[in-house]
Amino acid sequence: MRSAIALAVIVSVFIGCAGTASNGGLSGVIAPEAKLELVREGFQFTEGPLPMADGGLYFTDLRASKVHRLDPRGNISTVYENTGETNGLAYDLNGEVLGIEAAGKRIRRFGADGRVSEVSRGDGIHQMLQPNDLIVDTKGGIYFTDPGPRPVVAGRKVYVYYLPPGAKNALVADDRMIRPNGLTISLDGKVLIVADTVDQTIWQYDIQVDGKLANRRPFARMQNIAAGEDSGGDGLAIDFEGRIFVTSVTGIQMFDRGGRYLGNIPVLRKSTNVAFSGPDKSVLYITAREGVYKIQTLTRGPDRRGK
Numbered sequence: 001m002r003s004a005i006a007l008a009v010i011v012s013v014f015i016g017c018a019g020t021a022s023n024g025g026l027s028g029v030i031a032p033e034a035k036l037e038l039v040r041e042g043f044q045f046t047e048g049p050l051p052m053a054d055g056g057l058y059f060t061d062l063r064a065s066k067v068h069r070l071d072p073r074g075n076i077s078t079v080y081e082n083t084g085e086t087n088g089l090a091y092d093l094n095g096e097v098l099g100i101e102a103a104g105k106r107i108r109r110f111g112a113d114g115r116v117s118e119v120s121r122g123d124g125i126h127q128m129l130q131p132n133d134l135i136v137d138t139k140g141g142i143y144f145t146d147p148g149p150r151p152v153v154a155g156r157k158v159y160v161y162y163l164p165p166g167a168k169n170a171l172v173a174d175d176r177m178i179r180p181n182g183l184t185i186s187l188d189g190k191v192l193i194v195a196d197t198v199d200q201t202i203w204q205y206d207i208q209v210d211g212k213l214a215n216r217r218p219f220a221r222m223q224n225i226a227a228g229e230d231s232g233g234d235g236l237a238i239d240f241e242g243r244i245f246v247t248s249v250t251g252i253q254m255f256d257r258g259g260r261y262l263g264n265i266p267v268l269r270k271s272t273n274v275a276f277s278g279p280d281k282s283v284l285y286i287t288a289r290e291g292v293y294k295i296q297t298l299t300r301g302p303d304r305r306g307k
Contacts, residue, residue, distance in 0.1 A: 002266075005127070005302075007295075009191065013070070014098065015146070020091060020298075024175060026252035026254070026262060026263050027298075028127050028264070028299060029239075029243065029254065029262065029263075029283060029295055029297060029298055029299050030265065030295070030298060031296075031298055033099040034267065034296055034297070035265065035295070036286075036293055036294075037293060037295065038269075038291055038292075038293055039070065039074070039285070039291070039292040039293060039294050040070075040291065040292050041214070041290050041292075042067050042289035042290060042291075043061045043064065043290050043291065043292070044061055044062070044063035044064045044214050044290065045061060045062040045063040045064075045272075045289060045290070046059055046061060046062075046090045046272065046273075046287035046288065046289065046290070046292055047059065047060045047061075047062045047087050047088065047097035047235070047272050047273050047287050048062075048067075048086065048087055048089040048235075048275050048287070048291075049089075049155040049235070049274065049275035049277070049286075049287050050089040050090065050091070050097070050098070050271060050275060050306055050307065051208065051275050051276060051277035051281060051285075051286045051301060051306060052069070052277065052306075053305075054071075054072055055071060055277055055278050055279055055281075056070055056071045056072050056089045056277065057069070057243050057275065057277045057285055058070075058072040058079070058086060058089055058097065058153065058285055059089075059188065059285075059292060060083070060086050060088075060089060060099070060133065060155055062085050062086065062087050062102060062108065063085065063086050065081065065082055065083045065084060065086065065103070065116035066078050066080065066081050066083060067079050067083055067086060067097075067110070068082040068101065070280075070285075072278075077285070078097075079263050080110060080116075083099060083101065083104075083108075084101030084102070084103045084104025084105075084106070084108075084235045085101055085102040085103035085104070086100065086102070086104075086108075087099075087100055087101070087102050087132050087227065088132060088133035088134050088144075088182075088235075088273070088302050089130070089134075089262065089302045090099050090101050090135050090136050090142070090299060090306055090307070091136060091305050091306040092109065092136055093136065093140045094112075094142060095112075095305065096109055096110060096111055096112055097109070097110040097121065098110075098132045098134060098136070098142070099135065100131045100144055101131065101139075102130045102131060102132065102133065103130075104105065104302075104303065105121060105122070105129075105130070105131060105298065105307055106118055106119070106120065106121045106122075106126065106128070106131075107119040107121075107131075107134065107144065107163070108195075108242050109118045111172060115230065117271035119142070119163070119168075120142075120167075120169065120170055121171045122146070122169070122170055122279050123131035123159075123169050123172060124168075124169040125159060126157070126159065126272065127264050128146050128150060129146055129147075129156075129158065130146065130147065130148050131144060131146045131180060132147050132180075132181050132182075133145050133182050133183055133235065134183075135184060135185055135191055135307065136209065137185060137189060137304075138189045139209065139211070140166075141162060141163060141164050141165050141166035141178050141211045142161050142163040143160065143161070143163075143173065143183055143185070143192055144160075144161050144162075144163070144172075144183075145159070145160055145161070145180040145181055145182075145183060146159045146161065146169070146180075147180050147197065148156055148176075148179070149177040152178065152179060152198060156179060157175045158175070158178075158179060159172050159173075159174070159180070160172075160173045160174040160177065160180050160183070160192075160194060160213070160242075161173055162211045163211070164210075164211055167268050168195070168234050171211075171212065172289065173192075173205075173211075173213045174194075174205065174213055174216065176195065176216070176237065177199065177203065178196055178197075178198040178199045179197045179198045179260050180194050180195075180196055180198055181194070181196060181197045181233060181235070182234050182236040182246065182247070183236060184236040184237065184238045184244070184307060185193070185207070185238075185252075186238070186242065186257075186301055187238065187240075187242050187257070187304075189207065190206065190207055191204050191206060192203065192204065192205045192207055192209060193212060193219050193231035193236060193238075193244060195231075195234060195235075195236055195247075196231065196258070197231065197232060197233050197234060197245050198230045198231065198298040199231060199233070200221050200222045200225050200231045200272055201218050201219075201220075201222075201234075202218070202219045202220045202221070202222065202244070202246060202255075203216060203217070203219060203220055204216075204217060204219035204258075205217075213291055216244065218259070219244070219255075219256060219259045219263075220244070220255045220259035220260075220261065221252075222246070222248050222250075222253055223261050223264070224250050224264070225248070225249060225250070229249060230249065231244055231248055231249065232248045232250075232270065232271075233248055234246070234247040234248070234272050234273060235271075235272055235273025235287070236307075237272070237274040237275050237276055237284065237301070237307055238301075238307070239299045239300060239301060239302065239303050240259030240300050240301065240303055241257065241277065241296075241299065242255055243255065243262070244255075245274050246260075247267075247271035247272055247274055247286070248264075248271070248273075248306075249270065250264050250266070250270060250306045251264050251265045251267045251271060252264065252265040252267060252274060252284070252286060261301050264284055265286075265295065267286055267293060268288070268290060268291075268293075269283065269288035269289040269290065270288060270289055271286050271287070271288040272287045272288060272289070273286070273287045274286050274287075275301070275307050276297075276300060276301025276302075276307075277301070278294070280300050281300045281301035281302075282296065282297055282298075282299065282301075283295070283296055283297065284297050
């Protein structure tokens with residue numbers, strides 16, 4: 001029944017301020033007739049979508065400690081098990097997959113030769129609480145978040161980290177967010193953008209030559225979040241024009257490269273992460289609790305490996 005409903009849902013996109021609808025406000029992004037489709041359900045907690053060069057997709061089943069592959073024909077297979085509740089995925093500069101373990105509290109590399117190796121356990125000072133997501137910069141450094149488990153504990157520090165290329169211990173890049181989660185890097189590699197699952201503000205930072213962050217400031221504010229409700233800001237995707245797609249309690253909220261709100265794609269379940277893959281990287285895949293969904297777009301993902 002859920003599958004039938006999912007296949008019938010037509011994306012309704014609300015443009016600009018709350019309560020204002022328009023049919024052409026997402027020209028070049030989402031067609032009015034675009035439909036949200038269920039790819040597969042029956043997982044425990046899907047996360048970490050990562051596009052593959054052939055148009056396929058890696059994604060994780062966090063609570064089952066598995067990494068799956070969705071091939072271009074729609075077949076799903078398990079490629080890694082016993083992954084320490086791996087959440088986010090990314091590629092290193094050699095094209096090997098990196099996974100960040102919520103339970104294992106570390107980053108590991110899934111080598112092309114089949115071997116799995118540890119990359120980092122954080123900064124060597126603060127024990128990681130429950131690391132969440134990661135992305136690799138053009139030098140091979142890794143930005144990653146450690147929002148910790150729920151409930152949020154007043155006064156408990158949580159972190160955005162940076163692991164310099166070749167290093168084992170990370171650097172604390174920021175410790176002022178409430179619950180840092182999904183993150184991405186601008187197309188020119190100069191700005192890090194981070195969502196917060198509690199705060200409605202999406203933050204951005206200038207990336208320095210050494211990978212450190214400076215000039216913390218708002219990128220955008222998520223819309224139509226009820227007073228006192230967490231934003232649910234989680235995974236991020238960026239398209240080839242620099243637009244940002246972020247999961248939230250309302251679905252997938254979209255912003256232009258300047259942070260202006262464009263609209264929302266409703267999702268049946270609470271969405272956790274997003275990534276572009278498929279033909280020409282034009283399909284937006286959405287992980288959402290027990291399922292994986294997709295929607296055909298009029299845009300495409302960035303011209304770089306992965307997200």
